[in-house]
Amino acid sequence: MGYHLNFALIWRHFDKLWSGLILSLELAVVSIGIGCVIGLALAVAYVSGNRLVRGLIAAYVEVIRNVPLLLLVYLVFYGLPTVVDIAYSNTTSFVVTLSAYAGAYLVEVFRSGLDAVPRGLIDAGRSIGLTPGQRLLYVRLPTMLRIALPALSNTFVSLFKDTSVASVIAVPELTYGAQWINFNTFRIMEVYLVVTGLYLVTGYAILIGLRLLERRYAIGR
Amino acid sequence: MPIGPPLLQIQNVQKSYGATQVLRGVDLRVAKGEVVTVIGPSGGGKTTLLRCVNFLESYDNGSIMIDGQEVGYRDVAARKRRSERDLARMRAETGMVFQLFNLFPHLSAAENIMLGLTKVRKLSRREARDKALHWLGRVGLTDKADRLPSELSGGQQQRVGIARAVAMEPKILLLDEITSALDPELVGEVLDVVLSLAAEGMTMLVVTHEIGFARDASHRIVFMAGGAVGADAPPREIFAADQPNERLRGFLGRFTAAHRL
């Protein structure tokens, strides 16, 4: 083996990775936030809407889920500005794309959660005289959130990892930081090892945090 | 033993699920302050009937009136349903306790009771909490006010279920086999609560498999089988040795044998 791992150059540029990681987290948080709003709104619209509404939402979900994220990122960043007159930064473009992507996955999580709310609870809400809106707000949504929490955690971690796709349009997040160091130091293995470690630790920390939340809010049986 | 004018009047109610007719023209009256129990074989339509009274299910024909008001329809003849808002208002007048408790799992015992009080009866949180605590006291659960349903035994959950229904001050209480999901040793504590409510004059329509309870606690017993009322009489007549309804005699015979009453 003629290759000696040398991490010294990596540490010298570690600020690039650190700021990249912070941006990755920011991208994830903002996109997940917007995605949750989209997902929740569409899930509620789906379960209370007519055939047309359901069809449209299903189409959105199917399209997004069957097209690679990478392609969506290209479409929004390179494609869209050629047909409509909009200009946005790489970062904004990516947030828009990942939010729409997250929304499609989260509709499914929230919708199946709403479906899983026991009928008896809805009946109990009806029997004390809650209106449909009150049942949604005070019975169905809170129960759904607790049912959906495990699936939600997995989706959140997935979406955090998906932020690495932003590197292809030069958003300076963690993976892009790694590539920048590669170009300038050629310590390819070292960079990717460190970055892998950073994704792993961060992803795991997110998961543990969410699992704690799950345990706190789990519906005991 | 009619105690007053009919508070609940069910007339010729018919209901089908697809091709199966589940209620075949049910007639039933419950006077104010009366306790009427419904017994009968499984699948006879007892649950469906209770759910119709609360309009958790719609019915295809006939009429259900509570205190002179049609339950689910603003125009019975034309089968025009009430609006959802109107239905909610009507449902608040009937309390329902379920076989599987159906407590809201994310709310404490007190909050389960408070939800209807604050959102439907529009009490302040403070008033609602006081009232919830009062009713929890009545069912012997003052010390469990802030527990989640998952932290309570089945019997305790069902007592919260009763408190949640009664706290709304309904005109009539509907109980659907409220002890059949409980371990035998927990049945008594729940029935005691029901007995104390009956003693205070709460109007009740009770579906039960506790034949002893039906015999001792009700003014009238209704025997329901095959989606129709087979007998409707005071307990003494229902249990009389010369009971003319053969199906009822068979049912009671099997029951007595099974439970060695």
Ligand SMILES: Nc1ncnc2c1ncn2[C@@H]1O[C@H](COP(=O)(O)OP(=O)(O)O)[C@@H](O)[C@H]1O
């Ligand atoms: N939602 C439903 N869909 C179809 N059939 C139903 C439904 N609910 C009840 N049934 C049928 O109606 C009949 C009466 O049921 P139910 O009212 O639960 O009887 P009981 O409470 O006396 O046991 C049964 O044959 C049952 O299978």
Ligand SMILES: [Mg+2]
């Ligand atoms: Mg039943």
